[in-house]
Amino acid sequence: MLGKQQFRTISLVIAVILLVAAFMVGILNKSDDKLELKQVQGEYNDFKAIVDTLSENDKKLTDGKADYDSEKVSYDEDKAAYDKAVADCDAQEVKFDEDVMSYNQKLVQYNVTKDAVSSGKTAYNSGKAQLDEGWKTVNEGEAQLKELDKAKSAYSSAKSQYDQGAAAYNKLTKAISDLEDKGVPHIMALTMVSATTGQIVTDDSLSEMKSQLDGAKKQLDTAKKQLDQAEKAKAQLNSAKSQLEKGQSELDSAKSQLDAGEKQVSKLQKEISGGQEKLDAEQKALTDKRAELDKTKEELEARSDKLKEYETVVEKAQRSREKLIDAGYGSAEDDNAAILASAQKHESKLHGEYLRATVSYSVTYAAYMLAIVIAIIALVKLKKGKLKPATTLAVAAAALGAVSLIASVVFGSVHSLAFAAAVFTAVGVCLTEKPEAA
Known part of the structure; x- marks a missing residue:
């Protein structure tokens, strides 16, 4: 059998080993138990938050429902009126843009037509002046050609006389x-x-006759050239007259177009008259209307935010209610009060479990580490030969170890190393009879 001193030594060695192991294991177990405590705490806090949310929001719903219903009806009516006013304003702005485009198009058309008419008038006046000058030249030419027929008749008569004279001369000479x-x-x-002709024929008379015929021939040739030139001039005059008549027709057509253009300019001028002032007035009215609508929009948004606050409360309460129903604390047919009554019982239970876990966790590890x-x-005191305080401390450590063990059992896990280490410490110390034996 082991002797007292041997048992004491073994107890102290085991105590030291257990103390080291208890310290290391205690640190690890404390982290694990702390996580478990947080889970218990989280479960309680989450459930309490759901219950509190439903409880708080249910009171807000009850107190604010009448005001919300009244304001919601009023808001919906005002919002519908605002939406209609915005739609009307948008339509007016579209029409205004169309009016601006139409006015600008007419203004451009007016300026273009006016410039075209002005340029056309200048061209018409220039063309008319040229045409008048042409008619003047043609009239003068026609006046000059009025004697052409007489000249042609005189030429024919002179030509006939020349031909007769030439024939007589040729007959005599032959x-x-x-x-x-x-x-x-x-x-x-x-x-x-x-003797045969009955006239005196001499060389002189023949020579004179030949000279007269040659002179007449030159005059006839000159006259013929002049007549040919006159005929060409007449043809040119007729061509010029034809061109002038064509030009006159074109000028008359241009005059008709100018008259139509002036009527168009007058019409466009009436259409755009006062148009800019009217558009400015419409734009100002639209700007004022849009500013008024923006102000109304801000007011409606502020009212909407207030309504949304109540609606947010409704959503929060509904979510909390659904969570509690899903968890089994009532049904869809139950009112909030019944669901809250059932849930608050479970909340109290969770709260008790949370308090028990917190206390047992705190006591477990406080007593554990103190032990x-x-x-x-106690071992240090024992080593120094102070048996009495070592004994007292060893007994206290054993007691604290026991408390830690009991508290850990309550917490739901068993931590006995500190208790065991303290017990072996107490055994080793108590088996020491004298300080010298330590």
């Missing part, structure tokens, strides 16, 4: 030539021809 060809002397031939610390101090 007769003389024929006689001379027959061997009649020239003088005799002249005498014979004179270890005091046991270590």
Whole structure:
């Protein structure tokens, strides 16, 4: 069998080992138990938050329902009126934009047409001046050509006389030539021809006659050239007259277009007259209306925010209610009071469990660590030969270890190392008879 001293030594060795192990394990277990405590605390706090939310919001719902219902009806009516006013304002702005576009188009059309008419008038006046000058030239040419027919008749008469004279001259010279060809002397031939024709024919008379015919021929040739030129001038005059008549027709058409353009300018001027002032007035009215609507919008948004506050309370209460119903604390047919009564009972139960867990956790690890610390101090005292205080401390450590063990059992987990270490410490100390034996 083991002797007293041997048992004492074994107890102290085991005590030291257990103290080290208890300290290390205690740190690990404390972290695990703290997580478990937080879970209990979280479960309680979460459930309490749901119950409190429903309780608080249920009171707000009851107190504010009448005011909310009244304000909601009024708000919906005002919001509908605002939406209609916005739609009307939008439609007016669209029409205003169309009016602005139409006015600008007419203004551009007016300016373009006015410029075109002005340019057309300038071109028309220039063309008319040129046409008038052309008619003047044609009229003068026609006046000059009025004597052409008389000149042509005179030319024909002179030509006929020349042809007759030339024929007579040629007849005389031929007769003389024929006689001379027959061997009649020239003088005799002249005498014979004179006798035959009944006129005195001499070389001088023939020479004079030839000279007169040559002069007449030159005059006729000159007259013919002048007549040909006159005919060409007449053809050119007729062509110019035709072009002038065509130009006159085009000028008359241009005049009609100018008249139509002036009427269009007058019409457009009436249409745009006062248009800018009217558009400015419409724009100001729309700007004022939009500012008024913006103010109304701000007021409605403020009212909507207040309504949403109540609606948020409704949503929170409904979510809390649904969570409690899903958890089994009532049904959809129960009112909030019945659900709260059932849930608050469970809340009280969770609160008790949370308090028990908190107290047992705190007591467990406070006593646990104190037991270890005091046991270590007891061993130190024992080593220094102070048996009495060592004994007292060892017994106290054992008592605290027992408290820690009991509290851990209440918490739901068993932590016995500190108790065991303290017990072996107490056994080792108590088996020490004298300080010297330590």
